[in-house]
Amino acid sequence: MSKRTVEIVSSFSGKISKGNYENEAPFFSLKEIIEDATLTDEEISKRQSELLAICYSKFKEAETNTIVERLKQKYQSIRFREYNGKQLPSVTSIIGWDTDFFMPADELAQYASQGTINHLILNEYVKNKAWLEPKQIPEAHKHIAILNKGNLNLSPFSGNIQAFLEKYPIEFISCSTVVFNAEDEYSGEFDCDGIPKGKEWEKLGVDPVLTLFDLKRSVDKIKNLKQLAAYVKASKKDYKQIVVIPVNDKTQQGFSKPTVSKDPDAYYTMFLQDRKEFKEKFGI
Secondary structure, three states: OOOEEEEEEEEEEOOOOOOOOOOOOOEEEEEEEEEEEOOOHHHHHHHHHHHHHHHHHHHHHHHHHHHHHHHHHHOOOOOEEEEOOEEEEEHHHHHHHHHHHOOOHHHHHHHHHHHHHHHHHHHHHHHHOOOOOHHHOHHHHHHHHHHHHOOOOOOOOOOOHHHHHHHOOEEEEEEEEEEEEOOOOEEEEEEEEEEEOOHHHHHOOOOOOOEEEEEEOOOOHHHHHHHHHHHHHHHOOOOOEEEEEEEOOOOOOOEOOOEEEOOHHHHHHHHHHHHHHHHHHHOO
16 A cells, blocks of 8 residues: 555544533634655545544543532532542532532531531641640631631530540541542542440440441431432441441530441442432533
């Protein structure tokens, strides 16, 4: 076969129906010039298909990015984390976007700040074995300000984590760990993991094995356990149990009995249904 100059061109254009703009239709094109080529028609066709696949991949990337930007603008409670160039929605956004959407943004921020302060208190204890007041934690200052300016009159002190751990001791391993699940496309950050120890745990049927824990202001058993199950799958660790720790001012002691499950897989199946519905609604 005689040598020749071959110009191979592939392009792709598509409409992003759920994008920022009504007529958003990005176009991607690739051109490859091969000098002194001895390619057969079949080889040219194959290379053209490869270039088309690249164009399509870039379109899907653009589609994802524009959908993410639209969601960030319209639903401030929906959060994403980047993983290997992809924007993955958070577990809490997948499970609770509809609940949060119907709550005024300023009230949502106040509840979130109160919860964040408790997480920061726990983090300080896990990392440094010190119980600090919110004002002693620099990262908590902005959240204290939100509560002080808010209309709900929420206190920076919500519940008593120290009292909970005195009754239900935990040998902590880590805290505030970010996890990603590329296969099912989501991200999250769990509060802490460790080994529950002591008679009070035994009374609840909780074993002294590797366990994932999460602090909550109030308990929604199904929703909370779905969230923890999603963290278990994303972490790739062999967690045997998931436990919700309710720390709030609803009781005089500042906490309630923990919620426990030894079957994360069952709750993960429920979470996957939430993930499916989230993708159907938002396209991501």
